[in-house]
Amino acid sequence: MATKRYLFTPGPTPVPPEVLAAVGAPVVHHRAPEFLPVYERVLDRLREVCRTESDVLLFGASGTGAFESAVANLVSPGERHLVVSAGSFGDRWVAMTTAFGADVDVLRYAWGETPDPDDLRARLGEREAKAVWFVQSETSTGVVSNVPALAAAAKESGALVVVDAVSSLGAVPCETDAWGLDVVVSGSQKALMSPPGLGLVAVSETALSATGSSPRFYFDWERTRKAQQTLDAPVTLPVSLVSGLDVALDLLLEEGLEAAFDRHTRLGRAARAGVKALGLELFSPDEDRSAVVTAVRAPAGVDSGDVIRGVRDRFGITIANGQGELKGKIFRLGHIGWFDVFDITTQIGAVELVLADLGADVERGVAVTAALEGFSAEPSRT
């Protein structure tokens, strides 16, 4: 029998078969009458998922492309901006805002630390910024930041708030309007349970009226917004991916956002319970907010790459290594999107077997049960 394959990376994530069926359906024209209701529904549902009354703009691009739309529209050369970075994606946004000529102040943390709203408040007191850019779920470390607190600190100074919610939207709460987020960026390939290739940006009226002078066309907000208002796509859309996203958003909203958030909280608890029962050390924080990806330190003397190759070669399982300086030191168990508890027990069970084979000192025979129990306890949402 061919090996069953399991995609457990924190993006791309597993895609439900009914979504794949829509993605693989015959192609329709992006301005044909049969596509327009799909387009309209996706734009409406994205507003619902982002919890905003503002427009959500859809681009044929990765999450990085959607983020670039924020940079290209909001940054003018020489302007002061503040980027909070505590991992790989924070660093990417530093590089991107710098590439667009911003005078970038970086509130930098060691990878794995959780940004502190008081630090942000203090830094903005020293130097104002047109916008504050930060990451909700730093996929490279598993840290989910306290978005409402960071947003409040930023808004006290009058800054615009731009949030990278690529790996978090649909997995943990993101209250765009209630928290006063001006820009929320996400992508199709995480908790939205679709293949990669679509980026999205929720943009407030305040942000739309604060656009700057950087050159742009493909990622231009105003052009895209005007086109979307009449469902007259500004360029040829990736219709296959939009049709898939339509089905995926239906599944997500059918479950209900709150239920999805609870499920992700429990998935995170299950993963952490399993990891701890193995006797391993968590890299991501041991708290309910760590509901997106669980980062784990490889045991002493073990290269995390060997864990990853082991679960791949023995079981057809794809999990993620650390990025940058964490490569070889941590491995990351994803639980974003179309996951249930058995996707956690599969990961935990496979890691246990591979680590034992590698000669690591792990507790045997208890971790899968601990994961199941961790999932079953009622979440006490904070």
Next chain:
Amino acid sequence: MATKRYLFTPGPTPVPPEVLAAVGAPVVHHRAPEFLPVYERVLDRLREVCRTESDVLLFGASGTGAFESAVANLVSPGERHLVVSAGSFGDRWVAMTTAFGADVDVLRYAWGETPDPDDLRARLGEREAKAVWFVQSETSTGVVSNVPALAAAAKESGALVVVDAVSSLGAVPCETDAWGLDVVVSGSQKALMSPPGLGLVAVSETALSATGSSPRFYFDWERTRKAQQTLDAPVTLPVSLVSGLDVALDLLLEEGLEAAFDRHTRLGRAARAGVKALGLELFSPDEDRSAVVTAVRAPAGVDSGDVIRGVRDRFGITIANGQGELKGKIFRLGHIGWFDVFDITTQIGAVELVLADLGADVERGVAVTAALEGFSAEPSRT
């Protein structure tokens, strides 16, 4: 029975079922061992299709996005550039180069005219340009320009040559290296027989060494090239679309590029023969180079929108209206990519019936046979 549906627009184009199956297959990680051979094969095959030894860079974006990569990498504010425009896409490239701050000289033709290399030579004699930007197949009018002659005229002045081959690559010859084209831009959703969502750009060493100061990150050539050289995708790739493109490129190269060019030449002949047998007037030139889309004037007193609605409502067929000022005046029969002669006879037959219903004075009962005969004659390639 549900209506059969036919996608006959000049992009998106029909996608073969084996390509759809690959697009709808379970998602794999873009850096997983099972995806890397797919990525490598696609990059190699794109070089083969572009007939170049240079790198072909792949972006998750529409053709417009891939074109923007050329603008963002080559245009610095205030630089002189020359854009040839004879239709909707030429106009788009004027708007885009202008948005990036170029001092743009436009060699403008009425929509439907064919750019003349001598005009280009004369214009470049009056004012030099860093790059000359032109369209191989102006999808809005059906005109396929004489690329080698235009490129030769541009190169005499020392300008870089940038070609929009979005709707032409794989349908008509595009000899990137032999014709000295510095940049060739295309997309997945035309003759490459895949869904929309992937843009590509072949970039010569000369072009790579002539990059400018416009800000860019997602569309940056150097960053993308370096990443591709180790198959370490610079951002999350639309893996589903890349896997589909892999299958589609295999189909195209299995047929052979020369055979595909001949087939498109014959498809164009068939469409024109059918249109003329109906007694209608061609809008696109009546010549073998018009192998991509056949634009047809609506008969006196008929709005082309009624033809389009008629074939849609009666037969489930999607063909394209004119764009801009040509809306209502022409309709466009696509024959790009996965087309055979019966896709032409279907279009011709449907148009005949609908025009007759609309009371137009069309010749009845001869056009389908004329189209079949037009296809059968041996092409005398020019």
